[in-house]
Amino acid sequence: MTKTELDHAMSEAASAVSDTIDHLLSVHDQPEARLIEAMRYATLGGGKRVRPFLVLQSAALFNVREECALRAAAAVEMVHSYSLVHDDLPAMDDDDLRRGKPTCHVEYDEATAILAGDGLLTKAFEVLADERTHEDPNVRIHLVSALAEAAGDQGMVGGQMLDLMAEQMDLDVAEITRLQQMKTGRLIAVSCAMGAILGHASPQAATALRAYAHDLGLAFQIADDLLDVEGSASEVGKQTHKDADAGKATFVSLLGVEQARNQARMLADQSAQHLEMFGEKGDFLGQLATFVVERSH
Amino acid sequence: MTKTELDHAMSEAASAVSDTIDHLLSVHDQPEARLIEAMRYATLGGGKRVRPFLVLQSAALFNVREECALRAAAAVEMVHSYSLVHDDLPAMDDDDLRRGKPTCHVEYDEATAILAGDGLLTKAFEVLADERTHEDPNVRIHLVSALAEAAGDQGMVGGQMLDLMAEQMDLDVAEITRLQQMKTGRLIAVSCAMGAILGHASPQAATALRAYAHDLGLAFQIADDLLDVEGSASEVGKQTHKDADAGKATFVSLLGVEQARNQARMLADQSAQHLEMFGEKGDFLGQLATFVVERSH
Numbered sequence: 126m127t128k129t130e131l132d133h134a135m136s137e138a139a140s141a142v143s144d145t146i147d148h149l150l151s152v153h154d155q156p157e158a159r160l161i162e163a164m165r166y167a168t169l170g171g172g173k174r175v176r177p178f179l180v181l182q183s184a185a186l187f188n189v190r191e192e193c194a195l196r197a198a199a200a201v202e203m204v205h206s207y208s209l210v211h212d213d214l215p216a217m218d219d220d221d222l223r224r225g226k227p228t229c230h231v232e233y234d235e236a237t238a239i240l241a242g243d244g245l246l247t248k249a250f251e252v253l254a255d256e257r258t259h260e261d262p263n264v265r266i267h268l269v270s271a272l273a274e275a276a277g278d279q280g281m282v283g284g285q286m287l288d289l290m291a292e293q294m295d296l297d298v299a300e301i302t303r304l305q306q307m308k309t310g311r312l313i314a315v316s317c318a319m320g321a322i323l324g325h326a327s328p329q330a331a332t333a334l335r336a337y338a339h340d341l342g343l344a345f346q347i348a349d350d351l352l353d354v355e356g357s358a359s360e361v362g363k364q365t366h367k368d369a370d371a372g373k374a375t376f377v378s379l380l381g382v383e384q385a386r387n388q389a390r391m392l393a394d395q396s397a398q399h400l401e402m403f404g405e406k407g408d409f410l411g412q413l414a415t416f417v418v419e420r421s422h
Numbered sequence: 423m424t425k426t427e428l429d430h431a432m433s434e435a436a437s438a439v440s441d442t443i444d445h446l447l448s449v450h451d452q453p454e455a456r457l458i459e460a461m462r463y464a465t466l467g468g469g470k471r472v473r474p475f476l477v478l479q480s481a482a483l484f485n486v487r488e489e490c491a492l493r494a495a496a497a498v499e500m501v502h503s504y505s506l507v508h509d510d511l512p513a514m515d516d517d518d519l520r521r522g523k524p525t526c527h528v529e530y531d532e533a534t535a536i537l538a539g540d541g542l543l544t545k546a547f548e549v550l551a552d553e554r555t556h557e558d559p560n561v562r563i564h565l566v567s568a569l570a571e572a573a574g575d576q577g578m579v580g581g582q583m584l585d586l587m588a589e590q591m592d593l594d595v596a597e598i599t600r601l602q603q604m605k606t607g608r609l610i611a612v613s614c615a616m617g618a619i620l621g622h623a624s625p626q627a628a629t630a631l632r633a634y635a636h637d638l639g640l641a642f643q644i645a646d647d648l649l650d651v652e653g654s655a656s657e658v659g660k661q662t663h664k665d666a667d668a669g670k671a672t673f674v675s676l677l678g679v680e681q682a683r684n685q686a687r688m689l690a691d692q693s694a695q696h697l698e699m700f701g702e703k704g705d706f707l708g709q710l711a712t713f714v715v716e717r718s719h
Contacts, residue, residue: 156587157575160575164575211536211537216511216531236514240508240583243504243508243539244574244575246544247543247570247573248570248575250569250570262563265563266551269551269563270551273551277544277545277548278454278458278461282457282540282541283452283457286454286456286534289533289534289537300453
C-alpha cells in the first residue's frame with residue numbers, strides 16, 4: 126500500500142460522498158431555495174472528507190453495500206459541516222475563510238448560515254432514518270442514537286461550549302484531551318462506529334475500531350494544533366495562529382512543537398496496531414493516521 | 423367538557439412535560455454545564471406547551487403508555503424551543519423577550535444560545551431513538567423520520583428561511599399559507615402524527631388527525647398574527663407589532679382583523695369536526711382549537 130494508493134482511495138471516496146450529498150440536497154425552484162443553496166455551499170465546497178472516508182472504510186471491513194455506507198457517510202459530513210458553519214459565525218469563532226473560500230455567513234448572511242446549519246443537522250437524521258440507508262430498522266435507529274450522542278451536549282456541542290470557555294480557563298493536558306475528545310474525537314469515533322453498526326460487527330471488531338478511532342482522533346487534533354502554529358492561511362485554507370492569538374491552551378502550547386509532533390506520530394502508529402485483526406482490509410485506515418499527522422492542510 | 427377542564431388538563435400536561443425535560447436535561451458539574459443550563463433555560467421557562475399537549479392527547483386516543491408519549495412530547499418541545507432560541511438571535515428576529523423573560527442570548531450570550539439550540543435539536547433525536555420511548559424500533563425510526571422531515575429544510579427551517587425573505591417579497595394569501603404551514607404547521611402536524619405513530623393508528627385515524635392538525639395549525643397562526651396586532655408585550659410575553667413594523671404581509675394584513683378572526687374561528691370549528699370518529703376521547707383536542715383562537719397570550 127503506497128501513499129499514492131491512499132490518496133487515490135481518499136479522492137475517490139470524497140467524490141462519491143459529494144455525489145451522494147449533491148443528490149440528497151437537490152435544488153428546487155421554491156422561493157426558499159436560498160436555504161438549500163447555503164446547505165450545498167457548506168457541504169460541497171471541498172474538504173478532505175476524512176470522516177466520510179472513515180465510515181466507508183470501516184463499513185468495507187464488514188462488506189456493507191456501498192450505497193448504504195455512502196448515505197451514512199453523507200450524514201456524518203453534514204453534521205461536521207453544520208458544526209463548521211455555526212463555529213465560524215461572528216458570535217463564535219468569527220472566521221471568514223474555510224476550505225480556502227469565504228465562510229457560509231460571509232457568502233450568504235448570518236441568518237442564512239444559522240438556518241443552513243440547522244437544516245444540515247436535521248437532514249443528517251432524516252437521511253439515517255430513511256430505509257434506503259439500511260433495511261433493518263434496528264440498524265437505522267442505532268445509527269441515529271450513535272450520531273445524536275456523539276454530536277450533542279455530551280459530545281461535539283458540549284466540546285464546543287468547553288472550547289469557547291477555554292480562553293478563560295487554565296486547562297492542563299488531561300482537560301485539553303477531554304475537550305478535544307468531545308469536540309472532534311466523538312465524531313471521528315462515531316464515523317468508525319457507523320461502519321461497525323451497518324456491518325453488524327462482532328463486539329471484538331467494534332472494540333478494535335473504537336480503540337483505533339480514539340488514537341486517531343487525538344493524533345488528528347494534535348496535527349490540527351500543529352498546523353495552526355506552523356501553517357499559513359493560504360496553505361491550510363483557514364485562518365491560522367488563532368489559538369496562540371487567543372491565548373488558548375492547546376497540545377502544542379502545553380507540550381511544545383517537538384513533543385506534540387512525537388506524540389501525534391506515536392498515536393498514529395498505535396492506532397494502526399489496533400487494526401491487526403482486519404488484515405489487509407484495514408490498510409487504508411492504518412495509513413490514514415500517518416496521512417493525518419503528516420498533512421500540511 | 424368545560425374550559426376549566428381543558429385548562430386543568432393543559433396545565434397537568436405542561437407540568438408532566440416539564441418534569442420529563444427536567445429529567446432528560448440533567449445538570450452536572452462539568453465545566454461545560456453552562457450549555458445544559460442554557461438548554462434548560464430555553465425549555466423549562468414556561469410556555470403553553472401546545473405541541474406536547476397535542477402529542478399526549480393524540481397518543482391517548484390510542485392508549486399509548488404515558489411514559490412513552492411524554493418522551494415524544496419532550497422531544498417536540500425541544501425542537502420548538504430550539505427554533506425559538508435561534509429565531510430570537512440578533513441575526514434573525516433580534517428579540518429580547520420570550521415567554522415574559524429575557525431571550526436565551528440575552529440571558530447567556532449569542533454563542534451559548536447558538537449551541538444550546540444545536541444541543542436541543544440533537545437531544546430531541548437522541549430521546550426519540552432511545553428504547554425507553556418505544557420498544558419497537560420501527561416505531562422509533564418512524565418518529566425520527568417524521569420529526570426530521572417536519573423540522574428540516576422542507577418544513578420548519580425552510581419556513582423560517584421563507585419568513586426572513588418575506589419582507590422583500592409581496593406574498594399573497596396562498597403564499598402566506600404555505601409559509602406558515604412550513605414554519606409552524608408542520609411541527610403542529612407532527613405532534614399529532616407522533617401520537618398516531620406511537621399508537622399504531624389505523625390509516626383512517628391517522629388521516630383524521632392529519633386533517634385536524636392542518637386546520638388547527640392555520641387557526642393557530644392566524645391567532646398569532648392577531649395577537650401581534652392586538653396584544654401588548656406584557657400580555658403576550660414577547661414583542662408585538664413586529665410584523666407591521668417590518669412591513670411583513672400576514673393573514674391579518676391581507677384579510678383584515680375581522681375576516682382573519684372569522685377565518686380562525688371557522689378553522690377551529692372545522693378542525694374539531696375531523697375528530698368525530700374518536701368520540702369523547704377527542705374532546706380535549708377539539709376544544710383546544712377554540713382555546714387557541716381565543717387566547718390572549
